[in-house]
Amino acid sequence: MVPPRLVxxxxxxxxxxxxxxxxxxxxxPLALLAAAFGLGRLRALRLLxxxxxxxxxxxxxxxxxxxxxxxxGFGGRxxxxxxxxxxxxxxxxxxGRLYRAAVSTLGLRIEVQEPxxxxxxxxxxxxxxxxxxxxxxxxxxxxxxxxxxxxxYHRRPRIVMKAALQLDPGLDVVTNRVPNVFIYPQRAGExxxxxxxxxxxxxxxxxxxxxxxxxxxxWTPGRWRRGIRRLERQGRADLAARARDMPHLxxxxxxxxxxxxxxxxxxxxxxVGHAGxxxxxxxxxxxxxxxxxxxVEARWWRVPAAGVxxxxxxxxxxxxxxxxxxxxxxxxxxxxxxxxxPAEGPGPSPVDETLA
Numbered sequence: 001m002v003p004p005r006l007v008x009x010x011x012x013x014x015x016x017x018x019x020x021x022x023x024x025x026x027x028x029p030l031a032l033l034a035a036a037f038g039l040g041r042l043r044a045l046r047l048l049x050x051x052x053x054x055x056x057x058x059x060x061x062x063x064x065x066x067x068x069x070x071x072x073g074f075g076g077r078x079x080x081x082x083x084x085x086x087x088x089x090x091x092x093x094x095x096g097r098l099y100r101a102a103v104s105t106l107g108l109r110i111e112v113q114e115p116x117x118x119x120x121x122x123x124x125x126x127x128x129x130x131x132x133x134x135x136x137x138x139x140x141x142x143x144x145x146x147x148x149x150x151x152x153y154h155r156r157p158r159i160v161m162k163a164a165l166q167l168d169p170g171l172d173v174v175t176n177r178v179p180n181v182f183i184y185p186q187r188a189g190e191x192x193x194x195x196x197x198x199x200x201x202x203x204x205x206x207x208x209x210x211x212x213x214x215x216x217x218x219w220t221p222g223r224w225r226r227g228i229r230r231l232e233r234q235g236r237a238d239l240a241a242r243a244r245d246m247p248h249l250x251x252x253x254x255x256x257x258x259x260x261x262x263x264x265x266x267x268x269x270x271x272v273g274h275a276g277x278x279x280x281x282x283x284x285x286x287x288x289x290x291x292x293x294x295x296v297e298a299r300w301w302r303v304p305a306a307g308v309x310x311x312x313x314x315x316x317x318x319x320x321x322x323x324x325x326x327x328x329x330x331x332x333x334x335x336x337x338x339x340x341x342p343a344e345g346p347g348p349s350p351v352d353e354t355l356a
Contacts (some may be wrong), residue, residue, distance in 0.1 A: 002163045002164060002166050002167065002184070005176070008166060008167075008169065008172055009173075012167065012169045012172070013062055013169040013172075013173070015169075016055070016058060016059065016062070016169045016170070017059050017062065019055060020055035020056055020058070020059040023051060023052055023055050024052065024055075024056065027048070027052055030048055031045060031048060046105050046106055046107075047106075049101075049105045050101050050102065050105045050106055053097065053098075053101040053105070054098060054101065057094055057097040057098065057101075058094065058168075058169070058170035059170075060094075061090055061093070061094045061170045061173075061174065062169060062170055062173060064090050065087070065090065065170075065173045065174060065177070068083060068086055068087065068090075078177050079177075083177075084156075084177075084178060087174055087177050087178050088150065088156055088178065090174055091146070091150060091174050091178075092147075092150040092151060094170065094174070095143055095146060095147040095150065095151075096147065096151060098143065098147075099143075099144070099147050102140075108296065109295045109296065110144065110295070110296045110298060111295050111296070111297055111298070112148065112298045112299075112300065113297070113298065113299045113300070114300055126153070126154070126206065126207060127206055128206060128266055128267065128268055128305065129204035129205065129206060129207075129208040129209065129210075129264055129266060129267040129268075130155070130208075130209045130210075130267055130268050130269070130270050130302075131201065131209075131210045131212070131257075131260050131261060131264065131267045131268075131269050131270070132145070132149070132157075132209055132210065132211045132212065132269075132270045132272060133212055133213075133214055133252075133257055133269060133270070133271050133272070133321075133324075134211065134212070134213055134271075134272035134273075135213075135215070135249060135272060135273050135274060135328060135332075136213035136215045136216075136217060136218055136219075136250075137218050137219045137248075137274070137277060140277070141274060141277050142159070142161065142211070142213070144277075144298075145211065145272060146159065146211065149209050149211070153209070154207065155207055155208065155209035156178075156205070156207055156208050156209065157208075157209045157210075157211050158178070158179045158180055158181075158200045158203075158204070158208065158209070158210045158211065159175070159180050159181075159210075159211045160180070160181045160183065160193075160197055160200075160210075160211065160212045160213065160256060161175070161180060161181070161182060161183065162182070162183055162185070162217075163182040163183060163184045163185075165182075166182065179200055179203065180200075181193060181196045181197055181200060183216075193256065194255050194256055194259045195259075197210075197212070197256045197259050197260050197263075198259045198260065198262070198263040199263075200260070201259070201260035201261075201263035201264040201267070202263040202264060204264050204267060210260055210264070210267070212256055212257050212260060214252035214253055214254065214256070214257050214321070214325075215249065215250035215251075215252060215253070216250070216253050217250070219248065219249065219250055223250055224243075224247075224250055227243055227250050227251035228240050228243050228244055228251065230251070231243060231251055239251065239318070239322060242322050242326065243322075245326070245329075246325060246326060246329040247329070247333075248329045248332040248333065248336070249325055249328065249329050249332075251325075252321055252322065252325050254317070254318045254321050257321060258314070258317050258318075258321070261308060261310055261317070262310060265305065265310055266305055267305060268302055268303060268304050268305050268308075269302070269303040269305075269308050270300055270301065270302050270303075271300070271301045271303070271324050271327075271328060272298065272299070272300050272301075273298070273299045273301075273328035273331050273332055274296060274297060274298040274299070274332075275296070275297045275298075275331075275332045275335040275336045276295065276296035276297055276336075277296055297335045299328075299331055299335075301324075301327075
C-alpha cells in the first residue's frame, strides 16, 4: 500500500535526509566495524560505500527538486518545458551517479550489444519516437534501461512502473513531475491504465521513449506458472503452450503495449533483453556475488515503424509480440551461464537491428 502523496512528502523525504546524514556521520565507525570482521568484510565495505553514495545522491536530488519547486513559483510552472528539461537533467545526473557507483564499488559490468552507428544514422534515429518493450528481471534493470536512454540516446523516457517505486522519495518526486504511469497491483485489471498508456504514447515527441515491461513484474517460478494458467483459463491454449516454451520470461500482457503502438504510429519499437541480473534476485544473491565477477549482457533490437503490424488484427499483433518474446528467450538461453534449450516458435518479422 502506497501512502498518499502528502504523507510521502512530509514523512518519507525528511526521513531519507535524516538517514543520509546519519550514514555520513557514522560512515568511518561503520567502516572500521566492518573491517574488524574477517569473513565478508570487503563485501560489507563495498555495500556500505554504495549505500553512502546512493543516499547522498538522492538527498542532493531532493534538494535540487525543492529548488526547482521554489523557482517555478512554488510549483506553478513545473509542467512547462524549461522545468521538464531540468527534471530530466536531475534524473540523468542521479542515475548516472548510481550507475558509476555500482561499477566502481560493486564491480557491476554491463555490455550492451548494439551496432556501430555513424553520426548521420544516429541523428536519423533521434528524429522518431520509440516504444521500448523490455524484459523485467532482477534488481535495477529498469534504472539501468532508463539510464541508457537518457545518457546514450538523449531520450526523454516516459515509464509505466509499479506504484510501489514511489516509496523511494527521490524517485517519487522526480517521476511525479514528468509524464509517467503508476500501476497499483490491486487495480491492475482496470482499463484506466490502458487509457493512460495511450495518452503517454500519443504525446511522445521526436526524442520521446515510452518504456513498458509487458511481463508486469520480475520473473519467479510462481508467476511463470500463474501466467500460463491465466492463459489457459482465458481459452488461449495456443499462447499458454508458447509461454511454457519460454522458461526465462513471463507471458507478456499485450494490452498496454498494443495500445501504445496504436496511439503513436510514427514510433519505432525497441525490444530489450538482458541476462545476468536475474541471478541477483534477492539481497542474499547480491551479497554472495560481491564483488560481481560476471558480466550482465544486454541486447537491443529495433523494429522500424513500417515493420510494426499496426494494421493487423488483434490476434496477429499478439502473435507478433509473442514471436519477439520467443526470440528474446532464445537469446537469453544463449547468453546465460547455464543455457536452457532455445524456445521454439515462428520467427519474428524482419528487423533493422539498429537502435534509437
